[in-house]
Amino acid sequence: MSAPTAQGQARQILDMNAYRPGNGQSRPVERRLANLGAASVLFYRQPIEMVGAEGAWMIAKDGTRYLDFYNNVPSVGHSHPKVVEAVSRQIAQLNTNTRYIVSVVDDYLEALKALLPPELSNVMMTCSGSEANDLAIRVARAATGGTGIIVTETAYHGNTALVTEVSPSALKRGSLPEKVIAIPPPGAAHFGEDIAGGFRASVEAALAEFGRRGIRPAAFLADSIFSSDGILADPPGFLAPAVEAVRAAGGLFIADEVQPGFGRTGDAFWGYARHGVTPDIVTMGKPMGNGFPMAAMVARPDHLEQFCADVGYFNTFGGNPVAAAAGHAVLDVICEEGLQENARETGAHLLAGLRQVAAGDARVTDVRGAGLFIGVDLADEAGRPDPAFTVQVIDAMRAHNVLIGAAGRYGATLKVRPPLCLTREEAERFIEAFRAALAG
């Protein structure tokens, strides 16, 4: 069980490269800060003004083209013409709520459900992954009668009041509520080589602690690629014993697919499928509409009935026909352009290239991942995670026209997460930029 204040520290480190008000900033930066104030989240100490984007590239106002390895929302490629066309066509025709039947919506829901376990047959459409996870926790609590939630220690599951409680990485101060226990990520050093067994042991320790607190478990909530914990993908299957343990205690497994879903891991369409588990609830978001605000929670009808008996739930924008059109176009593009296969193949090429760089530089201590989601650990001369060096590399990558961010407990893991349409040439370009950034 980690101390949340440690997570607060991790958060501070992750924020090291964020913009802070000061002298000498440009007018656009001052303007943004006046508009968003303390809630401003500008990236880079000298933020970038963007004017366009296409494929894997973003275009700044000064004409610079940046290779986007950071944003996993425009997953089929920025400004993809098929998604643009679908949104433009539908919004001109009909945009309403789910109080009426619109065939576009049910066509999409059926296409989406065909990709999911058949028992998860009810979909609740929302506007954001946060809303989807907020719902999932309540559905799990209503279905089990328990309240305890297990997450990993640098997890991030969204921004509502409820999901902030299960997102240790968002806490700057304070501690997790009694009903939430954060466990070490899979592969935490003290478990040695047995990642599956070690992770199961962590879940069982949390369940035992809930027992001592007199709290019944409701769910184990995990992003199966463990993005915020530093991208922990291997070995496939390690998640299964942990899921078994929570089920044996009466809890559900909620798969948060906001990060690994929609083909990103290459091996499977959903991250959980790499681990051979069937979740009780699946949530999804970010890449679902390639930037059109949409997300969903998928559950079993009997679980959903319990929740709906307590509360009348309606989401005004959730499941509108424009979102459905965007989402359907995304599924079509992933299939037609073979983006899951591309994630696997170009991802493998990228991983191999980055490992080659690592072999020649002791400061790159690990390169791991699945498909087009790769984590690269950076360390100091003594082999300790080095967030300051990571920020230096991120800045140097920017100077080489590559956008990339960091993750992990120490903020010392590069989060390599380009659009799924990435070409082999673009992967090469990234590897060269990384090599150059390391060279200073």
Add this chain to the structure above:
Amino acid sequence: MSAPTAQGQARQILDMNAYRPGNGQSRPVERRLANLGAASVLFYRQPIEMVGAEGAWMIAKDGTRYLDFYNNVPSVGHSHPKVVEAVSRQIAQLNTNTRYIVSVVDDYLEALKALLPPELSNVMMTCSGSEANDLAIRVARAATGGTGIIVTETAYHGNTALVTEVSPSALKRGSLPEKVIAIPPPGAAHFGEDIAGGFRASVEAALAEFGRRGIRPAAFLADSIFSSDGILADPPGFLAPAVEAVRAAGGLFIADEVQPGFGRTGDAFWGYARHGVTPDIVTMGKPMGNGFPMAAMVARPDHLEQFCADVGYFNTFGGNPVAAAAGHAVLDVICEEGLQENARETGAHLLAGLRQVAAGDARVTDVRGAGLFIGVDLADEAGRPDPAFTVQVIDAMRAHNVLIGAAGRYGATLKVRPPLCLTREEAERFIEAFRAALAG
């Protein structure tokens, strides 16, 4: 202080006209139910399949054109060409998050802020009014150090876990948490004619009850047109003493403008402005993007800083340039087409016409409202609120090609809420349909 179970009853009544599974439903209905399950919210016992919409009209698959008096999202008119054009243009060019500067976003935020009190200078963009209210409650708690929230007894403020707690009308069973007190709506019968004084007394009683519970107040959260409570608009100004009372006790006033905002009340751009009060926090949603999923919370920089010191908040889709383009187009259309003025004038015409109908039918016990937001109370022969009769009128209106819903504690208030582009002819048509529906 109302018993939340009474609100559960109100909710059941409001649901009376909702679709329930059964025999003889069409294939599209069965399909929808298979997709959404218990979370299905289809309107009418025989739901309508829609294929298009324009202006104040929705077009069903069978070719029937319905006058839409129910949905206040497409507030400048369904499929408005200016909004369609703005979304289509921006989504083809750049759709990203607020980690980068995009001038379209700050142009919009400045246009929006120009319509708000100057001290509320920081905007947090979200995807839904629920997310905005979820944030507002947390900002108010962080800013005041208090936790108590006062709402009205049939209030609805959204669907996240936190805002469901302050939405008595969403509760089907269970009770409000200790930190939330629901007060009678303005003008509740037991206060007689002094609406302002009576409502202040209700707020003061809730503050005294918080005192007994050892809870410090954080905020009074209200929709200034009291939509869910049955549309309570008059007299303008009645809200001011209640706001004074909560401020005197150290709490904030959060104006939930999801319903009355963006010109709907005719007298002012925001609902709170009709009451001559300046809120501490303003939230907005539904009509903000005319259907593009977007919402916002606006606050004072010092209040926001308190919240941001505790939690790192980032909203992936919130404040994206496509939402900004949609929102800016909405502001432009409201201004260029004089929609606030139209809401005032066409609304007054509609109100007068409905009062004329009421004068000739004892079952129409009250007609009240502001601009294009009007409540019509329906009663039985003895003058008691009659939800069954209301459902009958709603069904009959549908037969006359008008879509309308109900609100209020008893579900016996017609919620008259057409798009702001409503013409005088369309208003006349509604009045005639209402007259015909009453005639049976």
